[in-house]
Amino acid sequence: MKNRTTSASPEWRDDREEIARLLPPPADRDVPHEQHLRHKDLLMHTIDRDRADRADQAVRTRPARRLLRPALLAPATALALACVLTAGIALTDSDDKGSHRAASDMRPAAALLDRISTAAGERTALTVRDDQFVYTKEKTRGADVTTGKAVLGPLTDREVWSAQEPGRLLKLGLVREDGETFPINAELGDTHGTAAGISRPTYHWLSSLPTDPDKLLTYLYGKTPHATGRERDQAVFEQIGSLLGTLMPPRTAAALYRAAAKIPGVTPAPKAHDAIGRQGLGIARDDTRYGIRTEWVFDTKDYAFLGSRTYLTRDGSYGKSGTLLSSSAELTHAVVDKAGESPTAG
Numbered sequence: 001m002k003n004r005t006t007s008a009s010p011e012w013r014d015d016r017e018e019i020a021r022l023l024p025p026p027a028d029r030d031v032p033h034e035q036h037l038r039h040k041d042l043l044m045h046t047i048d049r050d051r052a053d054r055a056d057q058a059v060r061t062r063p064a065r066r067l068l069r070p071a072l073l074a075p076a077t078a079l080a081l082a083c084v085l086t087a088g089i090a091l092t093d094s095d096d097k098g099s100h101r102a103a104s105d106m107r108p109a110a111a112l113l114d115r116i117s118t119a120a121g122e123r124t125a126l127t128v129r130d131d132q133f134v135y136t137k138e139k140t141r142g143a144d145v146t147t148g149k150a151v152l153g154p155l156t157d158r159e160v161w162s163a164q165e166p167g168r169l170l171k172l173g174l175v176r177e178d179g180e181t182f183p184i185n186a187e188l189g190d191t192h193g194t195a196a197g198i199s200r201p202t203y204h205w206l207s208s209l210p211t212d213p214d215k216l217l218t219y220l221y222g223k224t225p226h227a228t229g230r231e232r233d234q235a236v237f238e239q240i241g242s243l244l245g246t247l248m249p250p251r252t253a254a255a256l257y258r259a260a261a262k263i264p265g266v267t268p269a270p271k272a273h274d275a276i277g278r279q280g281l282g283i284a285r286d287d288t289r290y291g292i293r294t295e296w297v298f299d300t301k302d303y304a305f306l307g308s309r310t311y312l313t314r315d316g317s318y319g320k321s322g323t324l325l326s327s328s329a330e331l332t333h334a335v336v337d338k339a340g341e342s343p344t345a346g
Contacts, residue, residue: 108268109283110261116281119303121254126247126335128203133161133173133339134247137332138307139275143325150312150319155275160184161339162246164202168193172200174339181340198223198239207249213258220259234287234294237263241296244305247333272297274307275327286313292325306330 128134140158143150159176162184163169170193172184186194196205210216221232224239240260244253260266265285272282272295281303284295291314297306309327312319334343 109266112268112281113257113261113266113283116283116298116303117254117257120248120257121250123250123253125250126203128164128247128335130165130204131337132164133336133341134164134203135332135334135336135341135343136160136162136246136330139329139331141275141324141327143323145318145325148317150323150325152324161336161341162200162202163339164204166196166202166204168195169200170194176340198243199225201243201246203247203249206243206246206252209252209255211251211255213255213262216255217259217262229290231287231289233263233265234285234292237266237285238294241294241308244296245330247335269295272309274309275329276307278306278329280306291316291321 137157137159139155141153141155143152145151156178161174163171163173168186170186170190172186172194175182175184194200196202210219217236220236220239224236226232227235230238237260240256240263244256248256260283263285265288267284267286269282269284271279272284273279274297278297278299280300281298282295283298284293286293291312292310293313294308294310296308298304299306307327307329310325312321312323312325314321332343336343
């Protein structure tokens with residue numbers, strides 16, 4: 001990667017010095033052959049729809065609709081609810097056309113994402129059959145905002161089995177949380193089922209995505225659901241984060257990281273840590289409109305994805321600056337033959 005001489009601000013210099021301190025020398029990097037990518041809930045489309053409905057109800061002063069079953073809520077749910085409730089009214093995104101812009105503060109983040117991308121691209125591709133399931137085990141923590149205040153819940157174990165069949169499915173898999181197991185169903189009212197795609201990213205669908213970062217980013221801006229209460233750039237950044245959470249074809253993962261570097265406002269986060277306190281190399285973006293920050297955390301040695309967290313960056317009705325909304329820590333990823341089956345059983 002070519003070095004560039006820039007007139008960096010003191011903050012950029014501090015970021016680069018911190019990142020340089022944490023990064024291992026490139027020659028000593030040992031890239032593992034296992035996939036260490038995070039899997040979040042397959043119901044992001046339901047969450048986005050729920051947020052839009054809530055904003056519409058706030059405008060009409062209607063009572064709030066019933067929440068989804070708590071065991072089926074991903075950590076991202078807290079962010080989704082916080083965004084829309086902070087907004088209070090329906091707003092129109094200024095960059096609704098889906099175009100992405102060049103950003104002036106991208107250089108520090110781009111350098112780190114370039115190394116993460118290179119490491120991801122060198123990992124070994126998996127063979128995943130259509131009749132199998134992608135298994136994920138993680139620690140998660142989320143805040144409940146239904147009372148008007150962010151009330152942080154306990155750290156919980158979460159296991160997800162995601163069906164890999166490409167066609168439309170009514171049963172998308174299973175989720176186990178707090179010792180209880182529930183089915184992951186297609187979106188309510190969708191009698192035809194959900195096909196593989198951005199709301200149900202199977203391994204084969206991910207392998208079909210463009211590997212050119214610019215083309216991939218254009219695709220994501222066009223396909224990421226529009227939701228009231230989020231900046232468009234933030235929505236795409238979070239969408240990439242959710243895609244990174246599943247077992248990923250190496251070329252796709254590499255392209256996603258380089259695409260993320262092109263989103264305006266993406267910065268390094270040297271002090272980022274996951275839900276169980278593992279500190280690593282951080283990549284973050286602030287939703288400045290609503291005062292919310294989302295961070296991704298990567299291992300300092302092999303650049304594996306460790307987890308994420310989202311928190312408030314300014315005082316508001318739901319809590320003070322620094323209030324945690326959601327966090328996760330990735331533990332295990334595997335491919336199994338049956339939903340509910342542990343990787344060791346296979």
